[in-house]
Amino acid sequence: MTTFNPAEFAPTGLTPVEMAKFASARRASYFVEQGMRLGLGTGSTAFWLVRVLGHMVREQGLQIRAVPTSERTAEQARAEGIDVVTLQDVGWLDLTIDGADEFDPALNLIKGGGGAHLREKIVATASDRMIVISDASKQVDTLGAFPxxxxxxxxxxxxxxxxxxxxxxxxxxxxxxxxxxxxxxxxxxxxxxxxxxxxxxxxxxxxxxxxxxxxxxAGVVENGLFVDICDTVVIGHPDGSDEVIDLVADSGLTDDSDASDNIFKDIAD
CATH class of the missing domain: 3.30.70.260 (ACT domain)
Structure with missing residues (x-):
């Protein structure tokens, strides 16, 4: 079986802020497996995820089909050599990895600082699992400080x-x-x-x-609150380290338990 090593991609000269974003994206890429249908988020942290995945595609033979959540992410993914498809092409996704503007202890999110939260929510809810990549500044006790x-x-x-x-x-x-x-x-x-x-x-x-x-x-299309959609957050730190918050693992439940099921999953059948 092919083993993929995201750590092979190691940019230099990053600021502490960029290093934290890169560290979270690199750690999240370990969840990506061969042949996955993957949702790609939008934003400054998701940018690093696409960079890492592009390296894995070109240098390590990773084969994935990716559904980007914005036109700018789609453009970047294509430039990295990632196979970009639509949600209609694949029907359902194995995993979505995206950033967040805030997340609370229950892993409820505020998203949409980049203006892509409608597509981001569509893609995330059409996935078996959503992982958020972030730095520690996005972790809050109560949502709302971010607009x-x-x-x-x-x-x-x-x-x-x-x-x-x-x-x-x-x-x-x-x-x-x-x-x-x-x-x-x-x-x-x-x-x-x-x-x-x-x-x-x-x-x-x-x-x-x-x-x-x-x-x-009437007139509202979607809001940036993501409730009961994300169950894992990867936090990157300025020194290049990372930590993973996983609600399913921390609860002692398995991925097959009712508590982790995506309520929208039946539409994929």
């Missing part, structure tokens, strides 16, 4: 924003400020052509409740 992205359709976006702001009055959050994400002087648009409202909440007491409420508002 929560809400992707909305352009039509009537002001009305949608007003409904979002009204709905926040009924939930336990630390603040209730919203801003339209901008790209210079123009509104930022996602790969799907939508807009993003960033919610500056400071603290989110009940992520599940907030996520469900936001997605019931």
């Amino acid at each position: 929560l992205p809400v992707e909305i359709v352009p039509f009537g976006w002001q009305a949608t924003r007003h409904l979002i702001e009204e709905s926040l009055l009924g939930v336990d959050v630390g603040a209730r400020k919203s801003t339209l994400r901008m790209n210079g002087t123009q509104p930022y648009t996602t790969d799907e052509g939508n807009l993003i409202i960033d919610l500056h909440l400071s603290r989110i007491a009940n992520a599940r409740q907030l996520s469900l409420m936001l997605n019931q508002i």
Whole structure:
């Protein structure tokens, strides 16, 4: 059986911040196996994952089919020699590896700082497993310090924003400020052509409740709360070391247990 060694890829001259991102990406790549259908995330840490996987593809014969979560990740993956496919091509994924803007002790996440959380959530929930790669700065006791992205359709976006702001009055959050994400002087648009409202909440007491409420508002496409989707986080450190938080392993349950099943998995059958 072919043995793959991500440690063979060892860039030099990294800053402590970049080393931490690289260390988490390198450790997560050990979970990648020959022939996997793999979801590739978007962001500065996912960038390093694609670099490592590209080396394994070119130099070690790793064969994977990858579904990127953004156009920029797709472009990078192709440049690295990775076989890029669509979710329609493969139907279901073995594993998704992605970054996060925040994660709490239950491994609930805030994602979407890069504006790709819609595709990221679609890909993650169409996977047997999601692993998050991160540095220690993203670990929080309570979600909410990082602005929560809400992707909305352009039509009537002001009305949608007003409904979002009204709905926040009924939930336990630390603040209730919203801003339209901008790209210079123009509104930022996602790969799907939508807009993003960033919610500056400071603290989110009940992520599940907030996520469900936001997605019931007409005009909202998806929000950046990932609840009960991720079960493993790999944290990289500036000295190049890493640590793994695995909810399944720490609970003593196996991957076949009901607690680790993805509730969307039946659609792959």
